[in-house]
Amino acid sequence: MDASPRERDGTAPDGQRWRAAGDRIETLLEASSAGGAVARERAEELVREVAGLYGAGLTRVVELLDAGTVELLARDDLVASLLLVHGLHPHDVEARVRTALDSVRPYLGSHGGDVTLVGIVDGVVRLELTGSCRSCPSSSVTLELAVEDAVRAAAPEIEAIEAVAAQPEPAGLISADSLFSRVRSGDNAAGSWVAAPELAELVPGEVGGFSISGVPVLACRVGEQLFAYRDHCPACGHSLAGAALHRRAGYPVGDAVLRCPTCRAHFDVVRAGARLDGDGHLEPLPVLVRSGELSVAVPVGVAG
Incomplete structure (x- = not known):
C-alpha cells in the first residue's frame, strides 16, 4: 500500500496517518x-529490534x-497504543474495557438499552446487552459497530467478544446473540467508520x-451530545433538509424533537x-471519537 500524498507530506490528520502506518x-x-524466507525473517528481526529499542x-x-x-498521556490514542504495545499502560484490560463501554453508553441509552461487562476470561470479553431496536435493521448493525x-x-x-443474555429479553429488544453474530462469524461487511470532523462545527x-x-446524513447537537441519522423521513420518504429542533412544552432541558418539513x-x-x-x-448512526477523529459508523447493505 503506497502512502497517499497527504500522508507523505504530513498534512493528513494524525489519527489517519498513524492508523495507516501499521x-x-x-x-x-x-x-x-x-527475497525468500531468510529475507522475511531478517526484516521481521529488524522491526523487533527497532521496536525493542524504542520500547526501552x-x-x-x-x-x-x-x-x-x-x-494524561494514556488519554491520547496514539500514546496509549504505544504504552499498550510495550506493557506500560497504567490501566489493566478490565479497566480499559469498562471505560470503553462508558464511552458508548450514551448512544446505547438513546436506544433504551445498556451494556454490562460480565467478565473477561482467557482474552474473551463477555457482555450483557439490551437495546430497543423498534424493528429497525440498521440499529442492530450500528450498535454492533x-x-x-x-x-x-x-x-x-x-x-474475542461474546454477548450473553442472562434473562429472557422482552419483545422489541435486540437479541444479544443476533447482535454479535457478525462478530463471531468474522463478517466485516456490517459497516465502516468514516471520519467526519465537520460534525464538530455544529x-x-x-x-x-x-x-x-456517499450517505446523506442529518446531524444535530443537543447540549454536548451529537446525534446522527440517515437523512430520510420514514413517514413520507423525503429528505429532512430544513428540519429544526424543538423542545416540547413542559419538558426538561435536553428534550429535542425534530419535525419533518414535508409531512410534519x-x-x-x-x-x-x-x-x-x-x-x-x-x-440512527453512531458518532464516536476514534483515534482522535470524530467519526460516524455507516452500515453497509442495510435498507432503510
Missing part, C-alpha cells in the same frame, strides 16, 4: 518475502514521570445535513429517533 509496515514486510526508551521516560502525567469498535480500540489484546440546537461516504412528523432525537405521533423512527 498497514505500510505490514506491506513492506510482505514485499521482503519476495519509552519505559525509561515513563519511569521518570509521575502517575498523574502518565494518566459502536460496541465492538470501542472495546477493541481500548483493549486490542483481547481474543453548535447546541443546530441541525446540519452532510454527505458521509415528529421524532425524538435523543431516543433513537422514535416517532412521537405515529409508527416508525429515524435510522
Whole structure:
C-alpha cells in the first residue's frame, strides 16, 4: 500500500496517518518475502529490534514521570497504543474495557438499552446487552459497530467478544446473540467508520445535513451530545433538509424533537429517533471519537 500524498507530506490528520502506518509496515514486510524466507525473517528481526529499542526508551521516560502525567498521556490514542504495545499502560484490560463501554453508553441509552461487562476470561470479553431496536435493521448493525469498535480500540489484546443474555429479553429488544453474530462469524461487511470532523462545527440546537461516504446524513447537537441519522423521513420518504429542533412544552432541558418539513412528523432525537405521533423512527448512526477523529459508523447493505 503506497502512502497517499497527504500522508507523505504530513498534512493528513494524525489519527489517519498513524492508523495507516501499521498497514505500510505490514506491506513492506510482505514485499521482503519476495527475497525468500531468510529475507522475511531478517526484516521481521529488524522491526523487533527497532521496536525493542524504542520500547526501552519509552519505559525509561515513563519511569521518570509521575502517575498523574502518565494518566494524561494514556488519554491520547496514539500514546496509549504505544504504552499498550510495550506493557506500560497504567490501566489493566478490565479497566480499559469498562471505560470503553462508558464511552458508548450514551448512544446505547438513546436506544433504551445498556451494556454490562460480565467478565473477561482467557482474552474473551463477555457482555450483557439490551437495546430497543423498534424493528429497525440498521440499529442492530450500528450498535454492533459502536460496541465492538470501542472495546477493541481500548483493549486490542483481547481474543474475542461474546454477548450473553442472562434473562429472557422482552419483545422489541435486540437479541444479544443476533447482535454479535457478525462478530463471531468474522463478517466485516456490517459497516465502516468514516471520519467526519465537520460534525464538530455544529453548535447546541443546530441541525446540519452532510454527505458521509456517499450517505446523506442529518446531524444535530443537543447540549454536548451529537446525534446522527440517515437523512430520510420514514413517514413520507423525503429528505429532512430544513428540519429544526424543538423542545416540547413542559419538558426538561435536553428534550429535542425534530419535525419533518414535508409531512410534519415528529421524532425524538435523543431516543433513537422514535416517532412521537405515529409508527416508525429515524435510522440512527453512531458518532464516536476514534483515534482522535470524530467519526460516524455507516452500515453497509442495510435498507432503510
